[in-house]
Amino acid sequence: MTFVLVVDDDPAMRRTLSINLRARDYEVETAGDGRSALQVVDERMPDVVLLDLGLPDLDGIAVLKQLRSFSRVPVIVVSARTESDDKVEALDLGADDFITKPFSLEELLARVRATSRRVGREEPDLVVEVDGLRLDVTDSRATRGDTEIHLTPIEWKLVEVLARRRGRLVRQTELLTAVWGPAYDTQTNYLRVHMASIRRKLEADPSHPVLFVTEPGMGYRFAPG
Amino acid sequence: MTFVLVVDDDPAMRRTLSINLRARDYEVETAGDGRSALQVVDERMPDVVLLDLGLPDLDGIAVLKQLRSFSRVPVIVVSARTESDDKVEALDLGADDFITKPFSLEELLARVRATSRRVGREEPDLVVEVDGLRLDVTDSRATRGDTEIHLTPIEWKLVEVLARRRGRLVRQTELLTAVWGPAYDTQTNYLRVHMASIRRKLEADPSHPVLFVTEPGMGYRFAPG
DNA sequence: CGGGGTCTTGACGCCGTCTTAGCGGCGGTT
């Protein structure tokens, strides 16, 4: 059964959606503000989140941003605002879909179906060990032997994207959009600088990298072993 | 580079979308009717399809239905009709997103980004193995036995285009536009030079190529086996 | 208000890649 989290500050809207979703055999949880929404996502891992942008405490956009920092749950943004800027921002921040009020219930349900259709692949814990170095990506912990190695947020994000496709080439554009957003997909000097510091921390010999390999003109590859 | 197929019966719309998408570094192909759209999807496997519902020959819905019978490519349906029934039908038939005309270009681009990000690299691996030589095109990796072979970006692009149509002839014009853009589609000397270095790296006997065959006056063919 | 860590930005040198031009071989045509 699909588990949906409805985030909206309007109790009537929460109620309407709950009733209708439950009638279609969805399991439903609701949240009236951003903080509790984030909490529910963290604790109960819903399959889909319906996120209203007009929330009392946090801006809906801010909620989305925070949410994406720890979860990849599909998010459908619901908003009264039709400005395309809002849509663009939400979608680029990691929203999976966008629907404007007023909407027909059938359309919403169809979008929920379309979005949750893709759900199912639960990713295993991402841990890599290479001669003494241990990278626990899901926990954001790195150790060599017994000593802890500290990586900055940007470094972790890069390592994460690369580790998720280990062995495969990840293009510069992809790394850039993953960390800085689509607008920065030509700023390759960012990559050069930050990949350098990643190597300084993780490579046995930073001047001759074997873990984080450059593919000139294309991207980088995380190639342990 | 993301490869987008634009399906619309209105030439002006096709043109507008092509120009704007190409300006953002998308590779674009267009189709004016359902049949050619299905053909392009079959032959060239785009990463995203923008599908207009009002087509001359087949109904857009019918196109979507047929398309889903053989491909899982992400489809964004574009339509002038705002009826929620249409949206529901399209989404349930396997469309990944729905956007109504008139739309802002930025929103469309954001939806393309969101869709292609979501689907990620689910494309089946394109791997070719011929007596000791292994070409993994999706990973951009080439090995003979245990030794890694390094290809440059241009070489990979050429190999990729050829491998995608393995066995079939690919015209010079097409290779040239794929790598250097439409403005260079007569610079056949580029092809001569770069095909030479591809052969030097990948062919067992570069002076008697069997994998990358020249079809004089027409183009090249990747013919493994 | 001050300080440590992080990120951005620009400059520089090195090195591999791409471009460009020229030459020779091969085959078809007249």
Added chain:
DNA sequence: AACCGCCGCTAAGACGGCGTCAAGACCCCG
């Protein structure tokens, strides 16, 4: 037999990408 188009091949120089460093902006926290 001579010519012409097309292709393979080479090599030199132009070009651009990458790593590196350092200075300054920024931000969070005390």
